[in-house]
Amino acid sequence: MRAKFVLALSILSSGLSSLSPLYGVTPPPASNAGIIDKEIQDQYEVNIFSPTKDIPVLDVDIPFQKFDLPEGISVQINTFIFQGNTIFSDQQLQNIAADYVGKDLKSSDVKEICYRIQKLYAEHGYILSRAYTPVQEIAGGTLTIEVIEGVLGSIEVEGNRYYSTKFIKKYFSSQIGDVVDYNRLLRSLMLINEHMDLNVGAIFKKGKNKGEADLIIVAKDKLPLHIATDYNTYGSYLTTKGRAGLRVDGGNIALGGDKLSLMEVMGFPFDHLDFSNAIYSVPLTANGLRMDLSYLYSGFKVNTLNALHLKGSSNIAGIRFYQAMHRTRRLSTDVGIGFDYKDLLNQQMSKTFSYDKLRVLTFSGRLDYADSYKGRLISDFNLFIGIPNFLGGLSAVDHLCSRKGAGGRFFIANLDVRRLQQLPWDCLLVFSATAQGTLNKIPIAQQIYIGGIDNVRGYPLATALGDNGYYGTLELRAPIPYVANYTLPFSKTRKWKDLFQFVFFTDTGAIFLNGHVQKEQAPSFITSAGLGFRITNLWRFDISYDSGFALTKDHKSSDSIQYLRVALRIL
Missing domain, CATH: 3.10.20.310 (membrane protein fhac)
Incomplete structure (x- = not known):
């Protein structure tokens, strides 16, 4: 599930605005580490979606x-x-x-x-x-x-190297002695295939006893270890435009099917941005119950207004539980509950400027549906509930909060929707949208932002923040005409369409504020368009380039903004 943690520490926008007459500049919201944290964490999520769902192989030989x-x-x-x-x-x-x-x-x-x-x-x-x-x-x-009726007799596992036979069997052992149910078996196959670098299919053989069928589990697994590094220009000029990152994912480490993800992102110069994130995920049952433990630290220093020595740090610990509900050929659903302990400190001239101590309960749900029109819909819903006066957290309205009149009590609904649609000529249409709504005046770290990569390209990162708002993108990906299905000269199986795609897009977004907004931003609406390209797995390198052109005057910093990312798959 796309676990979008809303993490953060923040610099009070109204306070910075009051300094603008002296310095002639008002730093945009991107100087808030809360925004930096959210943007970086989304960037380093490895959720690559295909317009179709992979269905495990199930064969009958009786x-x-x-x-x-x-x-x-x-x-x-x-x-x-x-x-x-x-x-x-x-x-x-x-x-x-x-x-x-x-x-x-x-x-x-x-x-x-x-x-x-x-x-x-x-x-x-x-x-059967x-x-x-x-x-x-x-x-x-x-x-x-x-x-x-076809009762399941025995279970055998073949082909596994890195995942134990005992671990694989436990997903099916509860069905021994029961009438074979395709839907139940498919659920087990899909759940186990969600583990890192493990692909499992099944074949039925005639059992030893009358009316029995034996299940042969055919596994194909690889060493569950991935290391990747990248450099990108997705950052903000207030902290650091260029950033280098490293991500390590290891699976099946201590407990069967567990996973540890480590992320480190550094800015240039190094002391202007330091982001570290660790997530440990472990399956609790073979029926799809999973627990995630996470810890995040980030520190930043603002490049502008050097005399004020603006800096901050985030410390966030989280725990989440997810339960798989539906697993069918077309539909997958999940529900989850989590809790985040967030301490978000902002300092000015070594003195505390704001201190968001947020204790956030989260209820989440995910829907993943593959339709008969060669399309796929993925939707995530999150309800964030701020709990005041809990474990040392802020009161409902607190003077230490990053926004005047806000505090530790809030209710926020957030919806993410993505639609992938296959088109003729090997083209792909991608629509994505995010919306947030609340009746509360909320801390800056919990606000929705517009501007930046995977948001509204062509505008500076987090050029505007709001309690309520939305952003969306419509993107067409197309291979090189006429040669799309030609085999690459350095590969026997890959084609040009697998290596290179053109990208054409249009983005839009808007934000709105609750409460008195005289010293804050008015509602903002921005729209952009642009083009770029994607190169996938060129000798282990992935390269993406986008050029976004701002179409509205509000928050426009230049005619266009370029976004470049070069990633290397080390392992």
């Missing part, structure tokens, strides 16, 4: 039971007797055979009845269930149909 009456022979059947059925009652099966009672039946008619019974089972996910007529002497017009 011989069918067959029954044949001699050719040209028909028998009148007045009564049907069913044996072996536990999922559906005798009456439900009698309803299927009702049209054939009292009629002369041929072999094809008997097969049709068995087929209809199997179809009923299959429609409810029982894909079979109906057949055992060897019998038909007397008095009575026909016995036996149902083998």
Whole structure:
């Protein structure tokens, strides 16, 4: 799930605004570490979405039971007797055979009845269930149909190297002895495939005992370790425009299926930005319950207004629990609950300027839906609740807060939506939007910002902040015409469309403030357009370039802003 932590420490905008007559400049909101934290954390999330969902391979290799009456022979059947059925009652099966009672039946008619019974089972996910007529002497017009519902017998695991057999088996072991349910099995397959560098499929073999099927789990796993580094120009001139980052992800470390992610981002010069983040994730059950523990530290120094020695630091610890709800071929949903302990300190000339001590409870939900139109919709909802006077936190309205009249009590609803749509000629249309709403006047760190990469390109990072607001982007990605499906000269399998894409986009956003806004920004609306390109995995390098052109005068700093990122996949 896209865990968008709203982290931060902040410099009081109104306080800085009061200094503008002296220095002739009003620093924009991007000088707040809270905004820097949010932007950096989103940038280093590794959630790469495809317009289609990967469905685990599930195959059946069990011989069918067959029954044949001699050719040209028909028998009148007045009564049907069913044996072996536990999922559906005798009456439900009698309803299927009702049209054939009292009629002369041929072999094809008997097969049709068995087929209809199997179809009923299959429609409810029982894909291994079979109906057949055992060897019998038909007397008095009575026909016995036996149902083998397909019970899961044993489980074997093949092909695994880095994930243990015990760990993989536990996702399926609770189903041993139960009738095989496709939906239940698919859920288990999809849950285990969410682990790092693990891909699992399944094949059924005929079991040792009558009515049993053995499950063969075929695993393909790689060393769950990834290291990547990058340089980008996504920052702010107030702290540092250029930034270098390192991310390390390691899986299956101490507990089965756990994951540790470490991130470090430095600015230039180094003492102007230091961002460190650690997230440890561990599955608690095989049914999709997961716990995340996180800690974030960041420190910054403002380049402008040097005489004031503006600087700050963030210390944020968090815990979250996520439960997978639906896992089907098209739909996945999750719910979550979390708590963040945030201490966000801002200083001016070595004296405390503001100190946001926020204690935030979060309720979250995610929906991931792949439709039949070659598209995919991913939506995240978060409800943030500020708890005042808890664990040393701010009061409901506190003089230490980064905004006058705000404090530790707030209710904020946040919605993220992304739509990926495949188009003809190997093109991809990407729509994304984020909206936030609250009735409260909230600390700067909890506000929504507009401007910057993955937001409204062409405007400075966090050029405006609001309690309420939205931003969205519509992006067309297209390969090089005519050569898109040609194989690359240095690869036997990759094509030009896998390496290079043009990008054309338009972005828009707006923010609104609650409470008295005389000393704060008025509502702001900005729109931009631009173009760029993406290069993917060129000898382990990923390169992205965007040029955004501001289309509205408000907050416009230049005709265009360039965004460059070069990343290297070390491992």
